[in-house]
Amino acid sequence: MIERVIEGLPEENQKLLNTYVKDVKALFADQLEGVLLYGSAVRGEFLPGRSNLNLLLLVSSYDQALLKGYEAIHRRWSKEQIVAPLFLTEAELRSSASVFPLEYLEIQEQHRVLGGRDPFVGFHIEAHRLATEVQQGLMAAVLRLRQRYVEGNATEEAALILLPLSITSLLPLLRGIQRMQGRAVKFQSEELVKDVEEQLKLDLRGLHDALLLKRGQITPGPKEIPRLFERYLHTVTALANSVVGLVREGNR
Numbered sequence: 001m002i003e004r005v006i007e008g009l010p011e012e013n014q015k016l017l018n019t020y021v022k023d024v025k026a027l028f029a030d031q032l033e034g035v036l037l038y039g040s041a042v043r044g045e046f047l048p049g050r051s052n053l054n055l056l057l058l059v060s061s062y063d064q065a066l067l068k069g070y071e072a073i074h075r076r077w078s079k080e081q082i083v084a085p086l087f088l089t090e091a092e093l094r095s096s097a098s099v100f101p102l103e104y105l106e107i108q109e110q111h112r113v114l115g116g117r118d119p120f121v122g123f124h125i126e127a128h129r130l131a132t133e134v135q136q137g138l139m140a141a142v143l144r145l146r147q148r149y150v151e152g153n154a155t156e157e158a159a160l161i162l163l164p165l166s167i168t169s170l171l172p173l174l175r176g177i178q179r180m181q182g183r184a185v186k187f188q189s190e191e192l193v194k195d196v197e198e199q200l201k202l203d204l205r206g207l208h209d210a211l212l213l214k215r216g217q218i219t220p221g222p223k224e225i226p227r228l229f230e231r232y233l234h235t236v237t238a239l240a241n242s243v244v245g246l247v248r249e250g251n252r
Contacts, residue, residue: 006037006041006042006112007044008041008043008044008045008046009041009044009046010046010048013041013046013048013053013080013081016077016080016082017037017053017082017114020073020077020080020082021035021114021115023073023076023077024057024070024073024115025115027066027069027070027073028057028059028066030060031059031060031061031062031066032057032058032059032060032115032116033058033059033060033090033116033117033119034056034057034058034113034115034116034117034118034119035055035056035057035058035113035114035115035116036055036056036057036058036107036111036112036113036114036118036119036120037053037054037055037111037112037114038054038055038056038106038107038110038111038112039051039052039053039054039110040052040054041053041054042110042111042112043110043187043188044188045188045189047214047215047216049081050164050214050215050216051081052081052082052083053080053081053082053083054083054085055082055083055085055086055114056085056086056088056107056111057085057086057087057088058088058089058090058093058116058117058119059087059088059089060089061089062087062089067087090119093119093123094123097123097124097125097126098126098129099129100133101125101126101127101129101130101133102130102133102134102137102172102173102175102176102179103172104123104125105125105127105130105176105179106172106175107120108120108123108125109185109187110187127179130176130179130180131180131246131247132247133176134173134176134177134180134243135240135243135244135247137169137172137173137176138170138173138236138239138240138243139240139244141166141169141170141173141236141240142233142236142237142240144166145162145166145232145233145236146233148162149162149229149233156222156225156226159225159226159228159229160213160220160225162229163209163210163213163214163228163229163232164210164213164214166210166232166236167207167210167211167214167232168214170207170236171189171192174192174193174196175187175192177196177199177200177243177246178192178195178196178199180246181199181246183195183199189211190208190211193207193208193211196239200239200242200246202235202238202239202242203235203238204235204239205231205235206228206231206232206233206234206235206236207232207235207236207239209228209231209232210232213228
């Protein structure tokens with residue numbers, strides 16, 4: 001059972017998580033060492049019907065048969081916004097920390113243990129590769145956005161699908177920028193975008209628009225959607241170029 005209420009997460013979802021943990025424990029038995037919840041559900045930004053529940057399953061070992069057995073759990077719980085979890089052993093977590101510094105920092109700083117033990121207690125992440133990962137992530141976001149838009153036949157429907165997906169993947173990179181600069185990390189999305197905007201002296205209106213769209217707070221018409229998408233693409237491109245400049249200055 002989840003011992004404490006997770007602030008900002010609807011009671012219904014917390015009850016579902018309790019049942020999910022029981023299902024996972026029944027499948028993995030002694031091989032399950034920990035169940036961790038992270039992402040918007042922990043940050044207090046969970047949007048029912050829109051946000052996913054992100055989990056990490058710490059296991060002592062796994063094989064194909066065990067992963068195949070999880071398929072039935074996934075089939076049931078994916079309908080309740082629980083996406084396929086990260087399956088990791090502690091050895092894998094530690095050995096890959098230098099490869100995924102941003103991802104693991106995100107989880108380490110904002111997670112809740114739903115069962116078992118916490119592998120992030122005493123866990124140290126070497127953040128010297130953080131700048132490279134942030135730079136690569138931003139450039140990849142720009143390239144993916146262009147590519148996926150073309151794949152979607154450059155339609156308004158494609159733009160409406162891409163913008164919420166893109167801003168979701170972009171927010172951790174913004175926190176990465178804060179970490180690069182040695183500043184306090186903002187976990188609330190609006191505060192985060194505003195802080196980066198002020199520090200880098202950029203116009204990030206495109207990101208603010210995407211946040212409103214993701215939350216269902218704006219419903220742009222057919223004429224506004226192309227302008228909104230163009231503004232967002234321009235904003236992300238400018239952000240990526242700005243971080244390239246930061247990295248160059250840091251390497252001098």
